[in-house]
Amino acid sequence: MTEIIAAEPQDENKIIAERRAKLAALRETGVAFPNDFERKHFAGDLHAQYAEASKEMLEAEQVNVQFAGRMMLKRVMGKASFATLQDMSGRLQIYVSNDHVGEENHQAFKHWDLGDIVAASGVLFRTKTNELTVQVHSVRLLSKSLRPLPEKFHGLTDQEQKYRQRYVDLMTNDDARKVFMTRSKIIQTIRQFMMGHDFLEVETPMMHPIPGGAAAKPFVTHHNALDMDMFLRIAPELYLKRLVVGGFEKVFEINRNFRNEGLSTRHNPEFTMMEFYEAYRDYRYLMDFTESLLRETARVATGGEQVSYNGEIIDLGKPFDRLTIVQAVRKYNPEYSEAQLSDRDWLISWFESNKGKYRATDGLGGLQLSFFEETTETKLIQPTFIIDYPAEVSPLARRSDSHPEITERFELFMVGRELANGFSELNDPEDQAERFMEQVRQKEAGDEEAMHYDADYIRALEYGLPPTGGCGIGIDRLVMLLTDSASIRDVILFPQMRAE
RNA sequence: GGGUCGGUAGCUCAGUCGGUAGAGCAGCGGACUUUUAAUCCGUUUGUCGCGGGUUCGAAUCCCGCCCGACCCA
16 A cells, blocks of 8 residues: 555545544554445335335345445434435435444444445344334445535535535435436437437547537637647537548437537537438428437436426427428517518618617528527427528528528527527538638638638538438437426536636 | 626524624534434534725625626627
8 A cells, every 4th residue: 555645635624624533543443445345235226126025024034235325314322323325326224233233333333424435234124114224234434524515404505516516416416416317318318219210329529620510619729749729629510421421321429519608507618419410311301300309308308298397388299380480580479570571671770779689791581580589589488490591691501492592401499499400411512612611701701600611521522412411409408408407507517617 | 798696614594773603404522222304411613705995893884806696698
């Protein structure tokens, strides 16, 4: 064993000092952090397996168990004690008495602290109040906890501390644990759904020489050996379409994107997206597919197709509404006429008098989209596809054959938020090259979020991309919806925070 | 970036009119062999977010800053 060198203690207090003294005493008597305990049972499994077992049955069977967990509650009496241990699956009570472990061991146990990791071996029984409990024959302290747990009844409530010290949130707050277990279930369900439809799961670069695939500001880093700046990806789109060119005709990726933007209850600088692409499909098929994917995910992860969010019932079971931008504005704001919405001058004067955000250089389509964002987006509570986005804001989407100024694109909205974005892919390399050039012109004109010209992507398209549909789904926002969470920080284990 | 609310013991919180701070939990000591947030008795613990200012005196009033939550852009 190497010498123990204690680091400079941080925010030390009397309670921590007491516990350090207990740990020092443990070191004197032997191995302070033993790792020779064999865990054979989980609390949750035992509760499930012996839910029906009566007092008498347990007494007759003499079920031996070995389990371990964090001590969350402790009730010490003179010659016997109860404690509650918590493992990954749940909680189970143990009963420690002079009769079964000896007075010396029980005496030691009395000085163990809430938060300590404890191993217990013994026999299952039921108490007077019928609670399944382990009558302990051997009890060991496996890991001394030096820091006191939050107050045992209220748990940790300080939002900042919940985010900064998620490990404390998870050990004391059942709801927090459930959210992240549901998140795992959601991602598992999506993956199985995609596999079930013969999609190939792939991993494309997180570090890009040219940031592409979305309109966003990237994070910059530097590769020393190559002496080149690199960008954390803002989207995997251009790489996934290269794979479709290569012949992987159905691909998907579930992974992180990074966008150098502000923080909010809906934005974290790194967030998880599922993007998928399928050759020989268009945006109408993608809407059907996305709809059934989300329906299935809700059903498996939450047990139903109707989910409660912020006091409202969101129905993923019935067909999602599909509206053009103008149709959606008129459905939710009937006071605006078709004629007004097709009138550039009227729209601009509306933005001016309502201090709405718009870009003066935009055409009618772009202005209509800005108007939609100002007046309608937050009213789209039930799942709604908005379709036919203007080409000027959709540089990677295929134009409509009948209306080349719009694209075959949709965005899916729920609870007033964008959840997904998909389109028939632009596979005409010459049109794509021209659209990149237009993006470059906008970047030169000062639009920081405009795209770069990606010459290799054009080269890939020149080999021939089959007609393809592709879609991205914001996983964090989906988890928020399905776990009724108000903030994206509640569904990300370690959300971005300012430095302490 | 703007607005609202908040930051007091390890945790959850109270703190009146400006008079140098309290409760519960946790901890420590004691009683208790079926407890359930165990109970009962005793007891320890503070950079009142930070820095200025007003005042004989500031957790409290004023100004600035930091951190967080929520809302808005």
